[in-house]
Amino acid sequence: MSPGVNATLEHAEGWTQAVQRVLLGRHALAPEYSASDISTSFRANGTINPDTAEYNEHVRTGFADWQLSVSGLVEYPLRLSLADLRRLPSRTQITRHDCVEGWSCIAKWSGARLSALLQQAHLKPNARYIAFYCADSLEPGPDDSGQYYETIDMIDALHPQTILAYDMNGRPLTVRHGAPLRLRVERQLGYKMAKYVMRIEAIESFANLARGKGGYWEDRGYQWYAGI
Numbered sequence: 001m002s003p004g005v006n007a008t009l010e011h012a013e014g015w016t017q018a019v020q021r022v023l024l025g026r027h028a029l030a031p032e033y034s035a036s037d038i039s040t041s042f043r044a045n046g047t048i049n050p051d052t053a054e055y056n057e058h059v060r061t062g063f064a065d066w067q068l069s070v071s072g073l074v075e076y077p078l079r080l081s082l083a084d085l086r087r088l089p090s091r092t093q094i095t096r097h098d099c100v101e102g103w104s105c106i107a108k109w110s111g112a113r114l115s116a117l118l119q120q121a122h123l124k125p126n127a128r129y130i131a132f133y134c135a136d137s138l139e140p141g142p143d144d145s146g147q148y149y150e151t152i153d154m155i156d157a158l159h160p161q162t163i164l165a166y167d168m169n170g171r172p173l174t175v176r177h178g179a180p181l182r183l184r185v186e187r188q189l190g191y192k193m194a195k196y197v198m199r200i201e202a203i204e205s206f207a208n209l210a211r212g213k214g215g216y217w218e219d220r221g222y223q224w225y226a227g228i
Ligand SMILES: Nc1nc2c(c(=O)[nH]1)N[C@H]1C(S)=C(S)[C@@H](COP(=O)(O)O)O[C@H]1N2
Pocket: 042, 043, 044, 045, 046, 047, 098, 099, 100, 134, 135, 136, 148, 176, 177, 178, 190, 191, 192, 193, 194, 195, 196
């Protein structure tokens, strides 16, 4: 083999390894911990109560009439009660939550596997992201309402540890931590873990949501892929 061809092959191999590392890295499991590692108190951050009339009414009635709406690029739009969500295939995991502000806490999360929910809704082929719309609003801007939202791609949406959590440490989520439902996307930073999820949508692009960067904090300069 001529040195030139050899160099090209080596180069190609290096490239393949780099790509594989990236892809495997995206599919790898986040570390899980044991019950004794669970933080005795778990910090709450960002919104700790959406405090809108509609949300407060759901709190008052124990979310009995609440439903998660699933729409967008799906064959079967869904409306799921908490009981429906609890009947979906679930996962329980003890993981570490890392906030970009520099603190971490460990908790046990249980929830519906997002992959199972999406299987039921049947994604259309052009669905590339899942958007999560929350009950709370923070600082509005001139061109957006300030509603908290997040987006993830299909690698994360279908990842086995990506769940819509309804329980934290074996109890229904409290208002502080996102009742009745929050996202856990364990290989990313805390701001991706949308609390108070009311509606999810399969979309092809997030360019037209709010300021177009794929999330409330992304619209204010944080990275869209917040890998830990
Ligand atoms: N709806 C909503 N989700 C949110 C936030 C928020 O303000 N509103 N803050 C994010 C940030 S920055 C973090 S660190 C975590 C905090 O979750 P916790 O309150 O359960 O600790 O929620 C994330 N999800």
